[in-house]
């Protein structure tokens with residue numbers, strides 16, 4: 001099993017480009033199931049979750065090819081082909097919850113889907129009730145049996161959907177389903193993440209009629225058929241934020257290119273509060289920490305445009321070495337502090353009380369063997385390793401590979417001493 005070995009202490013300097021966003025590429029790949037003409041996706045990141053999604057779509061009978069592009073991303077071409085299978089099996093869904101995203105497209109286009117219930121994961125219970133309630137309201141017949149969601153429908157019918165809670169993949173599933181429903185659907189209390197806007201733009205390229213994506217109310221005028229087209233996946237704002245925190249923690253100066261400064265308002269605000277000088281252009285962000293130790297910041301996670309839960313572990317790592325006390329409140333997932341005991345093994349002074357982590361910054365973490373438990377917890381540990389005294393060995397890096405495209409090479413390009421070991 002791969003591990004990462006990090007020798008802490010280097011101040012990060014230079015420029016790194018953001019990869020395409022995992023959380024945009026996954027729903028967009030699922031949405032290729034809706035297309036009746038060829039689709040080309042560019043700027044697709046090289047991630048384990050992308051490989052898993054391709055495997056899932058191919059098992060359904062989809063015809064997908066993947067090519068490496070010169071910029072290190074991949075390009076995926078989907079040729080329209082009738083599906084042969086409508087089941088997402090447990091063995092794939094358990095490795096990637098986002099497999100649930102095939103549910104909406106399968107029901108909308110083919111009228112049937114058998115998708116394994118994703119169940120919980122390391123960060124929380126993560127039910128999918130709002131996905132199922134929304135599809136039922138669109139006319140699908142849904143039952144849950146033997147761990148599988150069984151959905152059947154004639155043509156879905158548009159309706160007004162009031163989502164009981166703000167769910168990102170829930171909104172995406174319903175948006176994809178409504179695109180082929182008969183008549184108008186209005187999704188109220190929709191999630192507003194930029195990845196939903198990217199999905200809506202992709203669906204619009206295919207011929208869908210959508211307005212309001214990125215707001216809490218999305219209107220979809222269903223069409224009979226969607227075509228094809230080309231779409232560039234948006235940049236990964238969480239990967240971008242992770243590199244910026246790395247720069248801030250090491251006192252360095254890093255420019256992240258090919259990214260989206262407007263997607264990161266809440267994160268940039270906290271980095272400025274931590275003492276970073278931040279400048280932005282149309283598609284780049286530069287953070288200059290001027291050799292200073294960051295100041296501790298208070299974080300409260302909430303749906304976009306507030307502070308993203310997917311950046312919470314990284315800010316715990318920052319607060320661990322910051323000047324002062326920072327309070328981190330995790331309000332999205334009930335169990336997303338798995339990085340804390342690992343950071344404590346590196347000497348961090350963090351106390352968890354319910355959903356609040358109180359981080360009292362210390363000047364220097366000490367390297368230790370640590371265990372990655374989920375994707376962003378792993379990122380937090382990498383950041384801690386970059387500033388710890390000595391050599392940090394991070395086990396279970398496969399979590400990181402789900403969502404970071406070649407993180408060690410990118411960090412090495414900025415001067416970090418990090419390598420993958422077997």
Ligand SMILES: CC(=O)N[C@H]1[C@@H](OP(=O)(O)OP(=O)(O)OC[C@H]2O[C@@H](n3ccc(=O)[nH]c3=O)[C@H](O)[C@@H]2O)O[C@H](CO)[C@@H](O)[C@@H]1O
Nearest residue numbers: 023098126127128129130131166167168169170310332333
């Ligand atoms: C592939 C992808 O895009 N994943 C992101 C997506 O996950 P995902 O879409 O799974 O997260 P949701 O937005 O659905 O979850 C938000 C909260 O709502 C709860 N909930 C959700 C649905 C439901 O039916 N019932 C319910 O109680 C969840 O348990 C969680 O506490 O948004 C999360 C929140 O920004 C991010 O951390 C993930 O990186």
Ligand SMILES: C=C(OP(=O)(O)O)C(=O)O
Nearest residue numbers: 023097098310375376403
């Ligand atoms: C929690 C995440 O992803 P997923 O929803 O795919 O588990 C994440 O990207 O941090």
